[in-house]
Amino acid sequence: MRAQIQQYAKYIVPLVAIAAVSCLMALMFYPMMNANIKEVPVAILSLDEGAQTAQGTTNIGDTLVDKMTSASADSDETQAISWHKVDSREQLDEGFDNHEYYAAIVIPKDFTAKQVAVKQAEAKSSIESATKLAQVMAQAQTQAQAQGLTGDAAQAFVQAAMQKALAEQQTASGAASGASTSSVADSKNAPTVELTIDNAKSPMLANLLKQSLPAMLEKTGATVKTTTLNEGDVKTNSSLPTAAMMGQNVLIMPTYMLSMIVSLLCVMTIGRKSYDSRTQRWTVFGVQLGTGLVWSLCVALGADCIFAMLGSGWLPGSMVLFLWLASFALMTVFMGLMNISRPLGLICAVLGLGLGMTSGLFPYELLPDFWRDWIYGWAPQRFIGDGVRAVLYRGEGWWNAGSEPMLIILCIGLVIFVCAGLLPIGRHAAKAGDEA
Numbered sequence: 001m002r003a004q005i006q007q008y009a010k011y012i013v014p015l016v017a018i019a020a021v022s023c024l025m026a027l028m029f030y031p032m033m034n035a036n037i038k039e040v041p042v043a044i045l046s047l048d049e050g051a052q053t054a055q056g057t058t059n060i061g062d063t064l065v066d067k068m069t070s071a072s073a074d075s076d077e078t079q080a081i082s083w084h085k086v087d088s089r090e091q092l093d094e095g096f097d098n099h100e101y102y103a104a105i106v107i108p109k110d111f112t113a114k115q116v117a118v119k120q121a122e123a124k125s126s127i128e129s130a131t132k133l134a135q136v137m138a139q140a141q142t143q144a145q146a147q148g149l150t151g152d153a154a155q156a157f158v159q160a161a162m163q164k165a166l167a168e169q170q171t172a173s174g175a176a177s178g179a180s181t182s183s184v185a186d187s188k189n190a191p192t193v194e195l196t197i198d199n200a201k202s203p204m205l206a207n208l209l210k211q212s213l214p215a216m217l218e219k220t221g222a223t224v225k226t227t228t229l230n231e232g233d234v235k236t237n238s239s240l241p242t243a244a245m246m247g248q249n250v251l252i253m254p255t256y257m258l259s260m261i262v263s264l265l266c267v268m269t270i271g272r273k274s275y276d277s278r279t280q281r282w283t284v285f286g287v288q289l290g291t292g293l294v295w296s297l298c299v300a301l302g303a304d305c306i307f308a309m310l311g312s313g314w315l316p317g318s319m320v321l322f323l324w325l326a327s328f329a330l331m332t333v334f335m336g337l338m339n340i341s342r343p344l345g346l347i348c349a350v351l352g353l354g355l356g357m358t359s360g361l362f363p364y365e366l367l368p369d370f371w372r373d374w375i376y377g378w379a380p381q382r383f384i385g386d387g388v389r390a391v392l393y394r395g396e397g398w399w400n401a402g403s404e405p406m407l408i409i410l411c412i413g414l415v416i417f418v419c420a421g422l423l424p425i426g427r428h429a430a431k432a433g434d435e436a
Contacts, residue, residue: 027354035366039082040205042213043104044068045092051112060115061107064220096229099401102201102365103209105217106194114191115221191222200230200393202363203248232393234312247312248388251303251323252360252381258299259327260349263334266291271339275425285417288335296327319391321398322406326384329406332413339420352380360385380409 048061069083084101086092095101195213199206206228214224234247270288275281300323304315338345356379358367364376376382387402394400 024350024354027351028357031358031362031367031371034368035362036368037080037205037208038078038365040080040103040209040365041082041084041101042209043084043086043092043095043101044107045086045089045104046107046111047109048107048111049109049113051116053116058116059112061111064107096196096198099198099201101198102205102363103195103197103213105213106196108191108193111191111193111222192225193217193220193222195224195226196229197226198229199232200389202366203389203393204361205363205366230393232395234392246361247307247310248385248392249361250307250310250312251315251319251388252384253357254303254306255299255323255327255384256330256353256357256381258302259296259330260334260353262295262299263292263331263338263349264346266295266331267335267338267342267345278421278425281425282421285339285421288339289332289417292331292335293328296331297324299327300324316391318396318398319388322387322391322400322403323384325398325403325410326380326387326406329410329413330380332410333416334413336413336416336420339417340423355379356381360388380406383409 044065046059046061046065048059050057050059050062065083065085069085084095086095086104089106092101092104092106096104195217197206197209197213210226210228214226217224266288270284270291272284275284300320303323304320308314334345334349336345337348355371355375358381359371359376359379360381364372367376383402383405385402387400387406390396390400390402391398
């Protein structure tokens with residue numbers, strides 16, 4: 001029977017390996033292929049002071065804010081943008097400091113006044129055009145009478161004069177619109193809306209917002225002044241914006257994968273199938289943790305080398321320290337699980353790789369529902385990504401938004417080590433203890 005199993009194993013094992021790797025790749029790429037923008041928090045602030053018109057006082061800025069926020073709140077369907085009304089610049093700055101918003105729109109205090117002025121200028125231009133056409137028609141009728149034209153001949157003469165006047169107006173309007181003085185969007189009298197985008201919260205989503213929000217705001221007849229916060233210093237030789245965005249994944253994926261591989265090697269070389277005593281087991285576990293502490297630094301330096309070799313330059317010391325913490329936290333969990341059961345630890349590490357890798361690169365608002373509800377909250381890659389972006393784009397130190405979660409993961413790993421140490425030490429050890 002064993003010979004038959006060994007005979008068929010050489011055919012079955014490759015098929016199992018192919019199926020397992022295919023499932024792993026599907027887990028890794030499914031969120032990327034099914035990403036949709038959902039409820040991206042964007043702040044909106046109106047400083048508009050309104051204006052007095054013939055119909056009374058009006059405030060277009062406040063009306064626009066109320067319309068956008070109410071539409072976002074009342075809609076039963078999931079919106080791409082979740083508008084958050086703020087009441088002051090101080091509140092807006094506080095929201096950016098707390099990483100609450102991906103972007104913010106500020107409507108200036110003269111928004112209504114300039115909108116009204118532009119509309120009044122357009123109305124005045126229309127009246128002047130209509131008046132000029134009326135004058136041309138009256139002159140044409142006078143000329144027709146002077147020439148003795150009547151009936152259809154007089155009507156044709158007047159129509160020809162009107163068509164000539166319309167053509168001249170269209171030519172003049174086209175020439176003026178080609179210049180910046182007549183275009184509403186380019187006019188110095190058009191209101192300017194401020195758009196601020198936080199690049200550090202998600203470079204990928206920031207790039208999408210830079211394309212979509214200005215186009216939406218320009219429909220209001222305003223010019224858009226875009227400011228990018230936390231642009232960072234991610235170097236790349238590519239002209240594509242995605243190249244700089246992928247730079248963070250160059251650090252997240254190697255850190256996780258190398259930590260997983262080194263953990264397996266440490267347990268295989270340092271761990272034992274059975275122990276003679278609990279003291280021996282705790283001693284081996286201590287050696288594993290000490291070895292993991294050293295090798296996790298090597299993992300961090302290796303990620304630094306990969307980042308530099310790809311043309312992005314060497315990382316600051318704070319990034320190396322953060323990646324050291326992240327790698328050691330991961331290795332503690334992996335080795336602890338493998339000490340309980342090597343297949344258990346390996347399966348958990350591989351599943352974590354497949355399920356959590358996208359969470360390090362994609363923000364919560366882009367992930368499919370399953371990943372948002374069940375994966376994003378615990379995936380280690382998410383916290384590594386938070387720390388990487390904090391250092392790369394915000395210039396923070398090694399202790400940042402991702403450090404505390406990684407420290408918690410490290411503590412969980414130590415608890416798993418304790419649980420592994422409290423397990424029975426095996427039949428051989430028990431027998432030896434009875435004989436003693």
